[in-house]
Amino acid sequence: MWDDSLQAVGAEPASIGNDEFRARQARLFSQLRPNDLLIITAPHESTRSNDVHYPYRTSSEMMYLCGWEDPEAVFCAFNEEGVWKSLLFVQPKDLLKEIWEGRRPGVVGAVKDWPIDIAYPHDELEDNLSQLLVQCSRVFVKLGVDENIDSLVENEMKRNSRARQKFGTGPVSIVDPSFQINELRLRKSDGEIAIMRHSAKIASQAHIQAMANTKPGVGEWQLEGIIEGLFKYCRTSGIAYPCIIGSGDNATVLHYTVNDDTCDDGEVLLIDAGCEYKGYASDITRSWPVNGKFSDAQAEIYQIVLDSQLAAIDECRIGNSYDAPHIAARRVLAEGLIKLGVIKQGLDEALSADGELNTWYMHNTGHWLGLDVHDVGIYRPDGEARLLEEGMVLTVEPGLYFGAWRPDVDCPERYANIGIRIEDDVLVTKDGPDVLSSDCPKTIDNIESIVGTA
Ligand SMILES: [Mn+2]
Numbered sequence: 001m002w003d004d005s006l007q008a009v010g011a012e013p014a015s016i017g018n019d020e021f022r023a024r025q026a027r028l029f030s031q032l033r034p035n036d037l038l039i040i041t042a043p044h045e046s047t048r049s050n051d052v053h054y055p056y057r058t059s060s061e062m063m064y065l066c067g068w069e070d071p072e073a074v075f076c077a078f079n080e081e082g083v084w085k086s087l088l089f090v091q092p093k094d095l096l097k098e099i100w101e102g103r104r105p106g107v108v109g110a111v112k113d114w115p116i117d118i119a120y121p122h123d124e125l126e127d128n129l130s131q132l133l134v135q136c137s138r139v140f141v142k143l144g145v146d147e148n149i150d151s152l153v154e155n156e157m158k159r160n161s162r163a164r165q166k167f168g169t170g171p172v173s174i175v176d177p178s179f180q181i182n183e184l185r186l187r188k189s190d191g192e193i194a195i196m197r198h199s200a201k202i203a204s205q206a207h208i209q210a211m212a213n214t215k216p217g218v219g220e221w222q223l224e225g226i227i228e229g230l231f232k233y234c235r236t237s238g239i240a241y242p243c244i245i246g247s248g249d250n251a252t253v254l255h256y257t258v259n260d261d262t263c264d265d266g267e268v269l270l271i272d273a274g275c276e277y278k279g280y281a282s283d284i285t286r287s288w289p290v291n292g293k294f295s296d297a298q299a300e301i302y303q304i305v306l307d308s309q310l311a312a313i314d315e316c317r318i319g320n321s322y323d324a325p326h327i328a329a330r331r332v333l334a335e336g337l338i339k340l341g342v343i344k345q346g347l348d349e350a351l352s353a354d355g356e357l358n359t360w361y362m363h364n365t366g367h368w369l370g371l372d373v374h375d376v377g378i379y380r381p382d383g384e385a386r387l388l389e390e391g392m393v394l395t396v397e398p399g400l401y402f403g404a405w406r407p408d409v410d411c412p413e414r415y416a417n418i419g420i421r422i423e424d425d426v427l428v429t430k431d432g433p434d435v436l437s438s439d440c441p442k443t444i445d446n447i448e449s450i451v452g453t454a
Contacts, residue, residue: 001209001212001454002209002229002230002233005205005206005208005209005230005233005234006205006233006234008201008205008439009198009201009202009205009234010198010201012198012235013191013194013195013197013198013278014191014194015067015195015278016067016191016192016195016278017191018114018115020189020191021065021066021067021114021115022115024064024065024184025065025066025077025084025086025115026084027184028065028077028177028180028181028184029077029079029084031180032077032079032084032140033137033138034079034082035079035135035136035137035138036078036079036136036137036138036139036140037076037077037078037132037133037135037136037138037139037140037171038075038076038077038078038140038141038177039074039075039076039129039139039140039141039149039153040059040061040062040065040074040075040076040142040177041059041061041062041074041141041142041145041146041149042058042059042061042062042071042073042074042145042146043058043059043145043146044071044072044146045071045072055237055238056069056070056071057069057237058070058071058073059145060185060279060370060371060372060376061142061177061178061181062075063279063371064181064184064185064371065181066086066088066114066115066116067114067115068088068090068110068114068116070090070091070104070105071091072089072090072091072122073088073089073090073091073122074088074089074122074125074129074146074149075087075088075089076088076089076129076132078132078135078136085117085118086115086116086117086118087116087117087118087119087120087128088110088114088116088118088119088120089119089120089121089122089124089125089128089129090104090105090106090107090110090119090120090121090122091104091106091121091122092104092106092107092121092122092123093106093107093108106119106121107119107120107121125148125152126152129149129152130152130156133152133153133156133157133160133170133171134156134160134169134170135169136170136171137169137170137171137172137173138171138172138173138174138175139153139157139171139173139174139175140175140176140177141153141174141175141176141177142176142177142178143174143176153171153174156170156171157170157171157172157174178376179378181376182376182377182378183377185370185371185375185376185377186368186370186375186376186377186392187389187390187391187392188370188391188392188393188427189391192280192370193391193393193427193436195277195278195279195280196280196282196369196370196393196425196427196436197436198277198278199236199240199274199275199276199277199278199280199281199282200274200282200284200425200436200437200439200440201437201439202230202231202234202236202275202277202282203231203273203274203275203282203283203284203437203440204284204437204438204439204440205230205234205439206226206227206230206231206273206275207227207271207273207284207286207440208439208440208441208450209226209227209230209454210223210226210227210245210271210273211286211288211441211447211450211451212450212451212452212453212454213226213454214263214269214288214290214292214451214452215263215290215291215292215452216263216264216265216290216291217262217263217264218262218263218290219260219261219262219263220245220246220247220250220259220260220261220262220263220269221245221259221260223245223263223269223271224243224245224259227243227245227271227273228243231275234275234277235277236275236276236277237275237276237277237279238275238276239273239274239275239276240274240275240276240281240282240283240373241274241281241283241373242257243257243259243271243272243273244256244257244259244270244271244272244273244285245259245269245270245271245273246259246261246269246270246271246419247261247262247263247264247267247268247269247270247290248261248263248264248267248268248417249403249404249405249417249419250270250419251267251268251269251270251287251401251417251418251419251420252401252402252403252404252405252406252417252418252419253403253419254362254363254401263290264290265290265291266289266290266291266295267289267290267417268287268288268289268290268294268298268302268418268419268420269287269288269289269290270285270286270287270419270420270421271285271286271287272284272285272421272423273285274373279371280370280371281369281370281371281372281373281375282369282425282436282437283369283373283395283397283423283425284423284424284425284437284440285397285399285421285422285423286422286423286440286441286442286447287302287305287419287420287421287422288447288451289448289451290451291451291452292448292451292452293448294444294447294448297414297415297418298418298420299444300340300415301400301402301415301418301420302420302444303336303444304332304333304336304337304340304400305333305398305399305400305420305421305422306422306442306443306444307332307336308328308329308330308331308332308333308336308398309329309396309397309398309422309423309424309442311328311329311331311332312325312326312328312329312332312365312366312396312398313325313396313424313426313433313435314328314432314433315327315328316388316394316396316426316428316432316433317388317428317432317433318388318389318390318428318429318430319387319388320387320388321385321386321387321388322379322380322385322386322387322388322394323385324388325365325366325394325396326364326365326366329365329396329398330351330357330361330365330398331347331351332398333357333360333361333398333400334347334350334351334355334357335347337350337356337357337360337400338350342360342412342415343356343357344356359409360400360401360402361398361399361400361401362401363397363399365396365397365398366394366395366396366397366426367394367395368392368393368394369393369394369395369425370393375393377392388428389428390428390429390430391427391428391429392427392428393425393426393427393428393436394425394426394428395423395424395425395426396423396424396426397421397422397423397424398421398422399419399420399421399422400418400419400420401418401419401420401421402415402416402417402418402419403417403419404416404417405417422442424436424437424438424440424442425437
């Protein structure tokens with residue numbers, strides 16, 4: 001089964017090349033002043049237990065600006081006589097460490113193969129960075145990621161306040177570079193789009209395999225195993241976020257990740273799973289009947305969610321507000337529930353801030369997608385919803401959740417414990433919405449033709 005999926009995913013796209021990294025750096029540097037110093041931090045390795053670490057994943061800023069994925073790296077940029085130089089502190093070559101933990105590019109490799117002008121070993125960070133700090137006026141650094149860097153910057157600022165009085169040099173302010181970097185990350189390049197499409201194709205195949213292997217009695221954890229196995233088989237780094245695999249009432253818990261229950265006959269199963277491929281996340285949700293056939297009640301709810309999702313996707317167009325898909329989705333959901341008699345209010349009232357729709361649909365309809373699954377980028381610059389632009393990627397994921405276990409609501413008997421969410425990854429293009437996850441089936445007929453066929 002896995003080779004069929006691999007075939008369907010198709011050839012792997014190219015990785016982001018140094019030309020593109022250099023272009024990203026240049027776009028960022030062009031927003032800085034010559035006396036600015038840029039420092040990009042990454043988290044330290046974290047311990048799982050005793051001497052075992054969690055798999056290392058560097059910061060998305062580091063990935064975005066230079067593609068360096070090893071731990072203990074700090075990226076800096078400074079301007080020398082009108083030219084911006086990129087500097088990377090890296091783990092030095094160390095034969096013993098390399099025998100145990102793996103080969104290291106070291107400072108020579110970093111300059112040769114990465115978009116880096118100068119590299120130093122990590123243990124020379126303090127001396128070198130102190131010198132750069134003395135010469136700069138503004139430090140662009142995100143505090144709270146690497147406490148060593150935080151205290152180094154803080155100490156230099158204190159130490160230099162005297163020197164600044166005498167010589168007029170030394171850092172005077174700390175600025176978070178996230179705003180500038182996040183604006184760049186919000187608009188995806190052709191290279192990024194190819195990678196994200198591949199990521200979504202793999203996640204689509206994982207959902208198809210989970211559908212095919214769903215039968216009454218299967219464990220949520222077993223489907224999780226198929227999904228995560230396929231992610232690895234297709235050469236991703238694995239999950240982009242913990243899989244949500246909930247059957248029956250578990251499907252009505254938005255971020256259910258225990259995945260240790262059995263899928264029973266008559267239940268609807270909701271799976272929200274995406275992989276991380278070359279650093280980029282996919283994020284897909286599908287919901288299907290465990291026994292392969294939607295009951296009338298399940299189909300009624302499913303079709304409303306699907307109609308609302310299609311209406312929302314159609315709003316992902318250049319110039320539309322970021323809110324447009326959410327508004328469209330909510331409207332279709334409310335209309336559908338009014339028609340079914342679940343909502344007793346009129347449309348306007350149902351959609352109002354404290355209207356009845358909030359009881360059954362309590363989250364937003366989507367988020368930016370990229371290096372992070374909930375990707376960066378301000379949704380409401382200056383309080384106004386951002387207008388969609390070419391190259392932005394967002395998820396569209398309306399849902400309806402009838403948790404009969406909830407003590408706070410009167411759940412309609414007919415729809416008890418039905419949880420449906422349908423989520424796709426959508427690229428905004430000149431020609432309208434481009435669904436990156438379109439390989440993943442979602443009509444009732446298509447889903448029923450796959451579930452249980454493995
Ligand atoms: Mn999502």
